[in-house]
Amino acid sequence: MNIAAKVLFIDRDGTIIEEPPGEQIDSLEKLRLVAGAIPALLRLQEAGYNLVMVSNQDGLGTARFPEDSFRKPHDFLMTLLRSQGIRFAAEYFCPHIPSDNCDCRKPKTGMLAEFLRATPIDKQHSYVIGDRETDLELARNLGVKGIRIQSSIPFTGGQSEPLTWQDIAASLARPDRSARIARKTKETDIAVAVNLDREGPIHVTTGVGFFDHMIEQIAKHGGFSLDLTCKGDLQIDEHHTVEDCAIALGTALRQALGDKQGIARYGFLLPMDEALAQIALDLSGRGYFVFDGKFNRELVGQLPTELVPHFFRSLAENLGAAINIKVNGENTHHMVEACFKGLGRAFRQAFRVEGTELPSSKGVL
Numbered sequence: 001m002n003i004a005a006k007v008l009f010i011d012r013d014g015t016i017i018e019e020p021p022g023e024q025i026d027s028l029e030k031l032r033l034v035a036g037a038i039p040a041l042l043r044l045q046e047a048g049y050n051l052v053m054v055s056n057q058d059g060l061g062t063a064r065f066p067e068d069s070f071r072k073p074h075d076f077l078m079t080l081l082r083s084q085g086i087r088f089a090a091e092y093f094c095p096h097i098p099s100d101n102c103d104c105r106k107p108k109t110g111m112l113a114e115f116l117r118a119t120p121i122d123k124q125h126s127y128v129i130g131d132r133e134t135d136l137e138l139a140r141n142l143g144v145k146g147i148r149i150q151s152s153i154p155f156t157g158g159q160s161e162p163l164t165w166q167d168i169a170a171s172l173a174r175p176d177r178s179a180r181i182a183r184k185t186k187e188t189d190i191a192v193a194v195n196l197d198r199e200g201p202i203h204v205t206t207g208v209g210f211f212d213h214m215i216e217q218i219a220k221h222g223g224f225s226l227d228l229t230c231k232g233d234l235q236i237d238e239h240h241t242v243e244d245c246a247i248a249l250g251t252a253l254r255q256a257l258g259d260k261q262g263i264a265r266y267g268f269l270l271p272m273d274e275a276l277a278q279i280a281l282d283l284s285g286r287g288y289f290v291f292d293g294k295f296n297r298e299l300v301g302q303l304p305t306e307l308v309p310h311f312f313r314s315l316a317e318n319l320g321a322a323i324n325i326k327v328n329g330e331n332t333h334h335m336v337e338a339c340f341k342g343l344g345r346a347f348r349q350a351f352r353v354e355g356t357e358l359p360s361s362k363g364v365l
Helices: 037-046 067-083 110-118 133-142 165-172 209-222 239-257 307-319 332-351
Strands: 007-010 050-056 088-094 127-130 145-148 178-184 188-195 202-205 225-232 269-272 275-282 288-292 322-328
Touching (some): 037 165, 067 088, 133 145, 178 239, 202 209, 209 239, 225 239, 239 307, 288 307, 307 322
Parallel strands (some): 007 050, 050 088, 127 145, 202 225, 288 322
Antiparallel strands (some): 269 275, 275 322
């Protein structure tokens, strides 16, 4: 496996195969696949996830549940999955019952100790998928996210509605929403990297201190990671730096959004002390900008306030978004910051993936 692997720790009974109430799956006659499991697992594997099976099998290897009774249906299951191109990197089973108080029974992590030592995992993009509360507890103990799949097992945890395999595959297998842009002209040299599905880190260096702080606000309140560096002709003035950063950032965000499938699309109202910024955003694919406001100072730090609307206009055009901003207040610093923070919050809403459908009757954004 690769360094920082994306891993799905997947329960077996009730998750991949149906679990007969109160029974062990000890014969082929009891083996039934959960609806949608095979196409979902194949899609998730193709999306770069490594599959690891983690299952409690009470009394496995004892007279109560002989090894042969377990092996026949299990080996048939694994042969079936392999025939469809699905490969599990590892399989782990705990044979103990709860009263044994062992370290390897879920939700404890003992059965995965060897795997975790050998395989650094990308915890932000790894998950436990199962049908019981213990699976979600295992996820918390591993430091990854937990997903509950639909099951007949009663569930009393705090998670919202359980998901089908189709839901899970649609959510986890979508392309990575990240982009890198390098833009070099005679006036500026800019590098931008964004990831819409990762909150931080954020690093901005343009040579204009207050402008750095404002772009950081967009990413912080937008809920995405950002690395932006710009070397510009500040010996002339700030115009090229501000404009070209907007062009590069807008282009990177547009690329990271990809086909925009499942996004919320629209996004905000943000007060900052006496200032109030009203932000209307539509990730329509059509760049348009409207600004309504008047600043009381020519400069905030080293940033000319006349360049604030110009930044947003260039961003809107290169992102392909309709952005309407209305701001009023007395303190220009507060007014400008409210605009940037408000746009970030609008981005957070609009970038959010809510499902699998494209939010447009035209079929394209």
